[in-house]
């Protein structure tokens with residue numbers, strides 16, 4: 004039996020009429036860039052997120068650096084994130100000209116460790132960039148408290164956690180901007196690249212709208228800017244998918260519960276930790292081998308047995324070859340938890356359309372290791 008890692012085609016087929024009809028609508032509108040469908044999706048997304056503004060951009064990485072720029076962050080400014088995030092979080096800091104400060108993650112959730120953030124703050128620190136890693140919110144209350152105390156901005160990297168929630172907070176409630184990715188494999192994904200920023204700051208909205216469109220808000224009138232827009236065809240796909248995100252997240256959570264029940268007595272791995280009261284939407288279900296030396300062998304075993312397992316992410320940012328490529332960075336304190344995560348992580352197949360047979364088979368193969 005083969006268990007794939009993604010279910011893109013199955014998801015399309017499950018709501019084919021809704022997606023096809025939105026795409027037809029865009030095609031027949033004759034407007035494909037900053038047209039009516041983008042506007043509609045931005046309105047729907049802001050309503051869904053509960054923020055005043057949502058701006059569609061080219062991808063999640065651009066969402067990050069456009070937000071940094073719109074918030075006035077640039078050369079000499081330090082932004083703090085954690086070393087086991089996806090590479091793009093840090094890449095975006097450098098694109099905006101900022102310095103990256105890497106701290107450790109919490110050993111259980113793998114999200115940013117607020118105590119490590121506090122210890123890393125210097126005179127040059129201007130912002131914290133918590134990542135809602137694997138589909139679970141970073142501890143935003145703690146982050147917000149630190150930001151308040153030191154007068155820092157907070158930009159949420161929400162590429163992996165649309166529809167997640169904290170125990171007593173929503174994404175977007177405790178920050179200056181939220182950055183999402185809609186690349187196909189995300190929980191809300193289009194057939195290609197896409198991204199968005201949502202925010203309650205009018206100036207961030209206004210600046211990103213200009214920056215994404217060659218610095219222009221009016222025909223022939225420009226200031227310094229870029230080309231990073233969410234195409235209307237993608238906006239149409241996302242508009243068709245957005246009403247389903249709640250039920251898809253629920254299904255991911257139910258699959259995660261099955262994995263956890265089936266694997267909880269396997270002494271050779273540790274399972275994902277969901278913080279009590281948080282809605283963890285399991286963009287990824289990441290286990291760790293207790294012994295990092297076992298990771299490679301276990302990954303090979305899973306793949307040989309038909310399970311398309313992957314790693315997120317097997318090389319921490321500061322351990323990449325050639326790091327830091329002349330870019331400004333500071334490693335703040337021990338990064339031992341992030342390094343252990345990189346050395347021992349394995350992501351099991353996780354998408355809403357997984358069948359019961361595929362879930363059961365995955366559990367059985369993992370259980371039979373060794």
Ligand SMILES: Cc1ncc(COP(=O)(O)O)c(C=O)c1O
Nearest residue numbers: 062063064089091092162184186
């Ligand atoms: C945590 C995180 N940040 C940023 C990104 C960048 O998003 P994109 O690939 O849309 O540029 C991704 C995913 O790709 C991600 O997982």
